[in-house]
Amino acid sequence: MKIFDLDKWHEIYFALRKNPLRTFFTAFGVFWGIFMLIIMMGAGEGLYNGASHDMGDMATNSVFMWTRTTSMPYKGFQRGRFYRFNNGDTQALKDNIPEIEYIAPRLQGWGGEGNNNVVRGDRTGGFNIQGDYPEINIIDPVNITSGRFINDIDIKDKRKVAVIGTRVVNELFIPDENPIGEYIQIQGVYFQVIGMFKSKKNDQQADHENQAIYIPFTTLQKVYNYGDMVGWYSITAKENIPVTLVEQKAKELLRQRHTIHPDDDRAVGSFNLEQEWNKMTNLFKGIRGLVWIVGIGTLLAGVIGVSNIMLIVVKERTKEIGIQRAIGATPANIINQIIIESVFLTAFAGYFGLALGVGLLELLNYILNSSGAEATMFSNPEVDFNAAMKALGILVISGVFAGLIPAKRAVSIKPIDALRDEL
């Protein structure tokens, strides 16, 4: 049996055209099902993209650690003691915990909030001064728009160089000026600008990051008299190693080095991005699951509608089927015809739903992009090709199932009964 058989299509065309309104409403059920599925999948993806964009390109297997006051007395020390990380800790972490992929000790300079700490000619501004290692641009990266980021030689030679954010550029330089190679004065010390960057995050986080100035960690320690002090650590774990394990080991080591009670959980503060990430991923897994359940449910309702209508069509055409069988149509001929009819109806309606759904998402995307606003909660609503193909596959299969019951019914009637059937 060929599928591309003119007589077959003629029959399908006739059967569907016989009652156009009924065909339309039947098709609408399937159309709406797939349309909703696509729209909901797209919206879910949009929410996910929005939320994950908030984090920028931050390594999801990273942990941040800082010092707090001790909460338990230990070896003669009172509780409530304050301590500081130092360069020795950095080396000890590197030496003793092989699971660490990157470790970036960080230190923040004065200023920022409110106080003007940076001067260039007659322009001034208050910015966050970050003392950093090159590794930070792997753990929590920014977009380098021109020039370069801090490198190992900067660290080794304690160079007075700075990488500045877009806000810094805007406030210290006039629009056509090229900041690279220029000097800015940070807390009375001159630094040469070697690079510019833009944040990869959204909203407030981006604003905050864009007004930062990165200078080499070692330079900051030395120039501003921090000694060997470390402000906090950003650490990532090696591939396939949970960062939670690294977090535990690092805390243990740090407690030991600073004579803190081994059970004192509050002395070392930390934020584990992996756990947050997992929470978020699970949430979106849940949303996706829900979308599929609701979408498939709606689709199923449409398909059942098709099946019902096909039953009625078979009933209406009982006599015709009888004639066809009397003059030589086999049961396979009849089943084939009805199933193809059903698949055609579902696939046709479904294709429109698919196309319109994807079209609407694209339109939404276009509007979001062209409005220029850095979308916050919602960005890039999209349906991936595989999901769309899956939906189409489900459609065709459900079309077959929708046709199966009516087709069985059609051949269960004996040709003689079908011929006698007076309508």
Add this chain to the structure above:
Amino acid sequence: MIRLKNIHKSYTTGSNTLHVLKGVDLEIGKGELVSIMGSSGSGKSTLLNVLGILDNYDQGEYFLNGELIQNMNEKKAAHYRNRHIGFVFQSFNLISFKNAMENVALPLYYKKVSRKKRNEKAMGYLDKLGLKEWAHHLPNELSGGQKQRLAIARALISEPSMILADEPTGALDSQTSMEMMDLFKEINSMGITVLIVTHERDIAAKTQRIIRLKDGIIESIVTNGERKKWLREQSMA
């Protein structure tokens, strides 16, 4: 050609069983023109359905061209109907959305004959039956006689060895009925066995043999020539 041995057939509706055929024995030779008569409820349509493999029977034996037709699956039955038997019905039973040519060509479609070939052949039969100008008209644009000729063309196209006609003139006026009988005679003269179920005496009179059914059994078989001979002998005596 056709040999029936003690055929029984009953229908069950709910708890009632209706015994329709109560042991029918019949032989019809190749190239005969036979009519089956009987009042309504005599079982003539049931007999035709059994003969046409549209329905199965409960007991007995049915040989068609020397082959036992018994408990056939639908696929095989469809195949047999398609190759050996042409049907003509009282209500024509044409497919309403296909034009005259396509209706005639339909049996060949199930024989998997190419579209071009079957339409060519269908046009040939339409021409023979004087319906060539109507080839592209839908059935509901044709008169009753034309519709029945169309149905006959459809029955002939698969070159069957037997034509089964169930009240073929039931919906036609008497003049068209006679034309139709002439057509059947002509078909019969080509060597095709024709079996006509009718309750009209003058239609039956045009056939070679009349099989009278009553209450599910054959009451009498009258050969037309013998009847005339018998009548002549009666008058001479």
